[in-house]
Amino acid sequence: MAFALVGGAFSLAYPRRRALVIALLLGSAAALEVLQHLAPGRHGEVRDAVIKAAGGLLGCLAGVAADRLLPRGGEATSTVTDR
Numbered sequence: 001m002a003f004a005l006v007g008g009a010f011s012l013a014y015p016r017r018r019a020l021v022i023a024l025l026l027g028s029a030a031a032l033e034v035l036q037h038l039a040p041g042r043h044g045e046v047r048d049a050v051i052k053a054a055g056g057l058l059g060c061l062a063g064v065a066a067d068r069l070l071p072r073g074g075e076a077t078s079t080v081t082d083r
Contacts, residue, residue: 003052007059025056
């Protein structure tokens with residue numbers, strides 16, 4: 001869930017850098033699982049890395065969809081005219 005939220009937020013925040021956002025999400029998912037082998041009692045698993053990466057990718061897709069469907073900030077959305 002956390003990777004999906006981060007993926008969506010970063011995808012919206014950096015729309016021109018989505019490839020970099022995806023690369024960082026995939027890399028951090030893998031790194032977190034690898035680093036778990038350094039902590040006693042923790043065991044990193046490929047399955048967990050895949051789940052984290054999939055959550056991040058789904059979050060990015062949701063960010064792309066929201067970016068395309070929602071009105072952009074700074075644009076006039078009011079229909080009231082000045083008299």
